[in-house]
Amino acid sequence: MVTARQLAQLCGVSVATVSRVFNRPATVSAATREHVERVARELDYSPNESARALSRQRSAMVGLVWDTDHRRPSWRHPFLQDLLLGLKSALSSHGYHLLMLATSDDGRSRTPGASLADPVAYVNMTRRHQLAGLVLIDSGTDADAFSVFAHSGLPCVALDVALSGPRATYVTSDNAAGAAEAVRHLAALGHRRIATITGPRGNAPATARTEGYLRGLAEADLPVRDDLMVTGDFYRESGFVRMRRLLARKEPPTAVFAASDEMAVGALLAARAAGLRVPGDVAVVGFDDIEVASLVDPALTTVAQDKRGFGTAAAGALLTMLDGDETPPPVRLPTKLVIRDSCGSRR
Amino acid sequence: MVTARQLAQLCGVSVATVSRVFNRPATVSAATREHVERVARELDYSPNESARALSRQRSAMVGLVWDTDHRRPSWRHPFLQDLLLGLKSALSSHGYHLLMLATSDDGRSRTPGASLADPVAYVNMTRRHQLAGLVLIDSGTDADAFSVFAHSGLPCVALDVALSGPRATYVTSDNAAGAAEAVRHLAALGHRRIATITGPRGNAPATARTEGYLRGLAEADLPVRDDLMVTGDFYRESGFVRMRRLLARKEPPTAVFAASDEMAVGALLAARAAGLRVPGDVAVVGFDDIEVASLVDPALTTVAQDKRGFGTAAAGALLTMLDGDETPPPVRLPTKLVIRDSCGSRR
DNA sequence: CTGAAAGCGCTTACAG
DNA sequence: CTGAAAGCGCTTACAG
Numbered sequence: 001m002v003t004a005r006q007l008a009q010l011c012g013v014s015v016a017t018v019s020r021v022f023n024r025p026a027t028v029s030a031a032t033r034e035h036v037e038r039v040a041r042e043l044d045y046s047p048n049e050s051a052r053a054l055s056r057q058r059s060a061m062v063g064l065v066w067d068t069d070h071r072r073p074s075w076r077h078p079f080l081q082d083l084l085l086g087l088k089s090a091l092s093s094h095g096y097h098l099l100m101l102a103t104s105d106d107g108r109s110r111t112p113g114a115s116l117a118d119p120v121a122y123v124n125m126t127r128r129h130q131l132a133g134l135v136l137i138d139s140g141t142d143a144d145a146f147s148v149f150a151h152s153g154l155p156c157v158a159l160d161v162a163l164s165g166p167r168a169t170y171v172t173s174d175n176a177a178g179a180a181e182a183v184r185h186l187a188a189l190g191h192r193r194i195a196t197i198t199g200p201r202g203n204a205p206a207t208a209r210t211e212g213y214l215r216g217l218a219e220a221d222l223p224v225r226d227d228l229m230v231t232g233d234f235y236r237e238s239g240f241v242r243m244r245r246l247l248a249r250k251e252p253p254t255a256v257f258a259a260s261d262e263m264a265v266g267a268l269l270a271a272r273a274a275g276l277r278v279p280g281d282v283a284v285v286g287f288d289d290i291e292v293a294s295l296v297d298p299a300l301t302t303v304a305q306d307k308r309g310f311g312t313a314a315a316g317a318l319l320t321m322l323d324g325d326e327t328p329p330p331v332r333l334p335t336k337l338v339i340r341d342s343c344g345s346r347r
Numbered sequence: 348m349v350t351a352r353q354l355a356q357l358c359g360v361s362v363a364t365v366s367r368v369f370n371r372p373a374t375v376s377a378a379t380r381e382h383v384e385r386v387a388r389e390l391d392y393s394p395n396e397s398a399r400a401l402s403r404q405r406s407a408m409v410g411l412v413w414d415t416d417h418r419r420p421s422w423r424h425p426f427l428q429d430l431l432l433g434l435k436s437a438l439s440s441h442g443y444h445l446l447m448l449a450t451s452d453d454g455r456s457r458t459p460g461a462s463l464a465d466p467v468a469y470v471n472m473t474r475r476h477q478l479a480g481l482v483l484i485d486s487g488t489d490a491d492a493f494s495v496f497a498h499s500g501l502p503c504v505a506l507d508v509a510l511s512g513p514r515a516t517y518v519t520s521d522n523a524a525g526a527a528e529a530v531r532h533l534a535a536l537g538h539r540r541i542a543t544i545t546g547p548r549g550n551a552p553a554t555a556r557t558e559g560y561l562r563g564l565a566e567a568d569l570p571v572r573d574d575l576m577v578t579g580d581f582y583r584e585s586g587f588v589r590m591r592r593l594l595a596r597k598e599p600p601t602a603v604f605a606a607s608d609e610m611a612v613g614a615l616l617a618a619r620a621a622g623l624r625v626p627g628d629v630a631v632v633g634f635d636d637i638e639v640a641s642l643v644d645p646a647l648t649t650v651a652q653d654k655r656g657f658g659t660a661a662a663g664a665l666l667t668m669l670d671g672d673e674t675p676p677p678v679r680l681p682t683k684l685v686i687r688d689s690c691g692s693r694r
Numbered sequence: 695c696t697g698a699a700a701g702c703g704c705t706t707a708c709a710g
Numbered sequence: 711c712t713g714a715a716a717g718c719g720c721t722t723a724c725a726g
Contacts, residue, residue, distance in 0.1 A: 005719075014697045016697060016722080017697075048720065050406060052721075053397035055721045089449060292638065295642065351703065366706085367705090367711095399703080399704055401719065402717075
């Protein structure tokens, strides 16, 4: 492996000049710059990142905090894959790489109620590796733990968690607008009793979707009915159970807006178990547009999130903090209603 | 941020001693070791990884090569999430972290036919960051590109690709055994014309599954019939198209083994489109046990892979190479036949 | 525009 | 068992 010193010797310049060629090319004369660049290419030279990080006091890596509660093995992010893809390609085009942080506590026991294995251990990792910034993925539970990061001073961008701090921002879908659109669509199809199965209390996207549901009802001049609002937890099982409860009401809904596709699928199964046809007897709309949505029968009408856009937007926000001094405002990604068969609007 | 020097001063020892306490505790007297450890804990000291990597010529990071062809945006790993989870928790318990490698070419155009954005660029990253090892995730296409890594000399473990080299090994499911079991199961249910929709040619797991299919037929004393073997590409659409073709045969199959759940779902849809009932008119079995499998109707009988085990096994193999000198043999993970409704064996 | 020198924070033979 | 010293490969004021 060739070093800057060797390259410098070969070129008849000092290591300082070599360094400048790669870091502030403008400060080097065109002739020597081109010469160094050419030889570097020939020797396949590239700077040692450890040395670089050490002297700069900052690495070219961004930490990814994605902590899953192992007591709940079923937990899954609805679209982690697209998110990572978006993140890594956007970051790499600016020379940054993603370091997946894990504490040694990972996979072990943790204090009940702790939403993160150990925020302090993560912050520690951050210092050890001299990370340039942090991407925080909502672990689905208590988001307060994230504030530790937001206050650590380094650039942070959270996904689906309202993070605030001097150098912290976040990206999320426009959950309220998406939910409202879904409800309006159902109302336009003639439904008057539109129920909702919400996400867990305290979860920001869940709250926003409920808000959107209410807004959608209002816009369609429909009354809010407490008996048509039930609380789920985003997972399929809760969709099943809550749907069963809704269907047992005196006046059951003719349409249901579930705050996640997982729950919508559960609702579909519950309707079938109750001998009802979807969308004939009851219409169902979900949220997310995960892969399953198009595979179930009937195919699920749902509010699609811009999955790849999440990663790109997060990377974008982070990069403006890394390269500049300003903290970008929160990003709210537009959603899109994908109409399939479960809402009955197709002929 | 406190450094080793500061810690040393506080403890009245040299930095060399501080370093030894953290790296070869056995070479330090118990008294000074405990003293240094205590003070270190009080000051929340932890060594700077960049400095460490620089002087050791090797970082505590493992690179993850997961290159997806962006020309094919639909490509997805059947269980990336579990895999990453398994990897990161196993690695972190030994102090290693995962660095998601990306070349700046990511998301841009690439040479047609190139299976990896640029293997050389990845190897380059590997040197720059002084990575301790590499985890290679099959990108679903030409696996030859991986040999560049295997020959780079550093510890490599590939997933689902037969990688060989001085310090290279791989982990995969026992695809043949799993497929054979699925076929035997169908035969035991009385099926005589069992078809298969294979994965793409040249793909190792696909080949092994086909092999298992043939073995299963042999074990059940069933003849191999060319008209009952069609080639898919692991994706749903191909399952749909190939199933339609199978159903159009003179003597259509009464059961189909699809080499992936995605294709099995496609097959399910094709059967339905043809007015056939599953499993009444034709039985279907898949492979993978992805989330969708239990959500479709009828729920899919499938060969489950040990998703979390993949990550753990890969990390294990890598760790023995990182900490020792031996190269572990390939790992073949057992599969498990999960019987649901699509094969008709349940009453 | 360029070079000499100090420094980033560790680890590791080498002496003692 | 411990310390002094060299070295890992860069970057960055500071002079010139």
